[in-house]
Amino acid sequence: MSSMLSIALRCSTNSIRLPPYRLQKTTTLFQQAIIKNCNSIGGFRSGLSVISRNFCTRNIDINTNVAKDVVLFTYENPKFYKVINIFGIAQFVFWTYLSHFALTTLKDAPVEENPEVELSWYQRINLGENKYRNGISVFCFLVGYGILFSVWMFTLRSVRFLILRKGGNAVSFVTYGPFNRNRIMDVPLNCMSAQEARELAKVQLPIKVKNKSLYYVLDMRGEFKNPKLFDYTAGLKRNL
Incomplete structure (x- = not known):
């Protein structure tokens, strides 16, 4: 019995390259088949035969060597990014x-000390003093710059189109940009890693690109044009 189980496990993991969420489903199905059919040797064998038919002979050979560029994902929402960029610029100007x-x-206006009257701590502060005046100026500028930087980085990391290039060895990230200008970056598949399975992502699907700070984000409100091809190319988790 143990030998038959090991053969089935090797068949479902070694001979087939499955994404992580499919491996989890495979393990669950093994457990269900064993529990259901372990009352008899014949039942156990029939359970293994079902597993073999479902996983060892399933046609999951996805052709990733595409003859032309294939769109994997699209997310069209330019109005939203235009609004947040206007907000970021307005905040930068204000601050x-x-x-x-x-x-x-x-202005430098020293506080007159009166021994008969005890002033509160904030009343003793001279905002016109150089250290306070310069500190307030730098703080306000950094707040405005930080808001603008955050808005632009969020925009530049939001994926508008994800395209599998001809040959299936690279992917093009088409991201939103400030002033409604798209930015395009080609990345080899072995230099990117999806941080979550497509079927498990609820709001966003982050993708890590080697030697790039932050994650590139796929909004799950977008459309996966070819979900299976995505799962076996850009949707795989890799060690970078």
């Missing part, structure tokens, strides 16, 4: 103006 206002308007 930069506030920084300039603080630097040029705050």
